[in-house]
Amino acid sequence: MLPIEEAIMEKLRSGPCCFDDVVTGLPNFSRGEVFVAVDRMSRDRRVILLQLGFSSYQVSLGSHVVSPVQRRVAEGERTSQSPER
Numbered sequence: 001m002l003p004i005e006e007a008i009m010e011k012l013r014s015g016p017c018c019f020d021d022v023v024t025g026l027p028n029f030s031r032g033e034v035f036v037a038v039d040r041m042s043r044d045r046r047v048i049l050l051q052l053g054f055s056s057y058q059v060s061l062g063s064h065v066v067s068p069v070q071r072r073v074a075e076g077e078r079t080s081q082s083p084e085r
Helices: 003-012 019-025 031-043 068-081
Strands: 047-051 057-061
Touching: 003 019, 003 031, 003 047, 003 057, 019 031, 019 057, 031 047
Parallel strands: none
Antiparallel strands: 047 057
16 A cells, blocks of 8 residues: 555544545645545545535545444444434
């Protein structure tokens, strides 16, 4: 794994954030470098991109790289959002 990819994964371990926040949180890399790395990582599903607006995106870790704690929280959120019968 490339150093920029490791830095992105570490940034996202605390949870999803906007692409601009990823760029701001990685001052040793240019916006273009972060963009190319996130694009590459989204193609092999290490990260997931969700379009929030016209040009804003949320970046999160892919489900296969999420920690067990994060997975339990996400599953709990999905369960609590399900309709009651």
